[in-house]
Amino acid sequence: MSLMDCTDVLEQLTAYVDGELDRDGRAAVAAHLETCAACRDVAADLARVRDAARGLAPIAPPPQVWAGIAAARPSGRRQARNQWMGLAAALVLVTAGAYLVTRSAAPARPVVSVDADKGNGGAPATVETIEDELAKAAEHYETAIAQLEAVAKQDEKAMPADTAAKLQVSLSQVDKYIAESRAALATEPQSEPARDTLFAALRRKVEILQQTVSLMGAMQRGDRETAAKVMGGKSS
Amino acid sequence: MTDVHGHPDVQLAARCRTGDAAAFEELYKAHSPRLFGLACRMVGRSHAEDLLQDIFLTAHRKLEKYRGESSLGTWLFRVGTNVCLDFIRSRSSRNALMTAEFDETMAPEHVTTGKSGPVLGVIDRIDLERALEDLPPGCRAVFVLHDVEGFEHGEIAKMLGVAEGTSKSQLHKARLRLRRSLRAETHRGLERV
Numbered sequence: 053m054s055l056m057d058c059t060d061v062l063e064q065l066t067a068y069v070d071g072e073l074d075r076d077g078r079a080a081v082a083a084h085l086e087t088c089a090a091c092r093d094v095a096a097d098l099a100r101v102r103d104a105a106r107g108l109a110p111i112a113p114p115p116q117v118w119a120g121i122a123a124a125r126p127s128g129r130r131q132a133r134n135q136w137m138g139l140a141a142a143l144v145l146v147t148a149g150a151y152l153v154t155r156s157a158a159p160a161r162p163v164v165s166v167d168a169d170k171g172n173g174g175a176p177a178t179v180e181t182i183e184d185e186l187a188k189a190a191e192h193y194e195t196a197i198a199q200l201e202a203v204a205k206q207d208e209k210a211m212p213a214d215t216a217a218k219l220q221v222s223l224s225q226v227d228k229y230i231a232e233s234r235a236a237l238a239t240e241p242q243s244e245p246a247r248d249t250l251f252a253a254l255r256r257k258v259e260i261l262q263q264t265v266s267l268m269g270a271m272q273r274g275d276r277e278t279a280a281k282v283m284g285g286k287s288s
Numbered sequence: 289m290t291d292v293h294g295h296p297d298v299q300l301a302a303r304c305r306t307g308d309a310a311a312f313e314e315l316y317k318a319h320s321p322r323l324f325g326l327a328c329r330m331v332g333r334s335h336a337e338d339l340l341q342d343i344f345l346t347a348h349r350k351l352e353k354y355r356g357e358s359s360l361g362t363w364l365f366r367v368g369t370n371v372c373l374d375f376i377r378s379r380s381s382r383n384a385l386m387t388a389e390f391d392e393t394m395a396p397e398h399v400t401t402g403k404s405g406p407v408l409g410v411i412d413r414i415d416l417e418r419a420l421e422d423l424p425p426g427c428r429a430v431f432v433l434h435d436v437e438g439f440e441h442g443e444i445a446k447m448l449g450v451a452e453g454t455s456k457s458q459l460h461k462a463r464l465r466l467r468r469s470l471r472a473e474t475h476r477g478l479e480r481v
Binding site for chain 2: 063065066067096098100101102104105106107108109110111112113114116117118120121122124225226229248249253255256
């Protein structure tokens, strides 16, 4: 058995066990497997992994998931469009709460709850088109992002350099998605995938900035436990 | 579907669109286990609950577009897949999400060292779910869509915006990585005996 032969065969094994090789390819792999027990074992294992995956069953969600959906579910078409508006408007309140946390001497939890079923929240009473509504929602997100960035910038020296670098990488990645989605919407304003990606990215940016502000607040208070939880990806 | 307007799926969607809470709950009960399984396996349990909410709220928003060309379950599943993929994209760089190179570190030890080892026996479902959580996002998404959910490589390639060859190589990488994790688990189990 030559190392080269096994290496060549290895790359084909998934296609082989799935029946995707042509006749010649299948014959070549089969000929090698007849003489190589180790590659035969790998092929058998790959088939077992595939078969085990096919047997994975649906998973019942916990009851609180439906409760959250029922509470947030819009009751009609126009309210469905305003879901993003409500979330975005509430974020402005979240950022104000986060700012107060970093300035307070007493330990406090950042306000992170969002009432998605408030519908228009603090949004303007009249919006003519879907595009106007979504532009307003994006504006709210950007307001929240700008406020969080301002808070984060004031105390950026409080954060360890490596943590700040990691956060900056995350922010750069999500900014890239925001820019790409905006570019896609500029050429195709009706594109729902681009719109969904934009709001997912904006939401993610807010999450990252909220974590940054939480971390800074914890470090200022000397709350290492909370700081460790935030850096570990759990919210305080 | 021959009689689209009378089809139960179309009627259920219509009831949901009018704000019928019972209809939407019926939709949720029928399809949430499969979608929650998808979310758990695509993005991990810690994010799956939030994502399941996003999936159904997105579906509710998009229900006006459902015309009965496919079953409601299939349509919902596509919504769910897109929500999961958008989540993965927002958290990963493009380069980290999908690589086409074959990872040499995945070569089984008999190729790199000349030695072999015990094969996998019956694979425990919990071990597989746990091993799945450790896969990188790109090959994990392909594995879930292909091996768990049964999509073809052509469909997966369209969903992910990659070449079909990339989908195939990512699947191969996923299975090799899972094999390695599950073998390590088998060894740990043997040591405990």
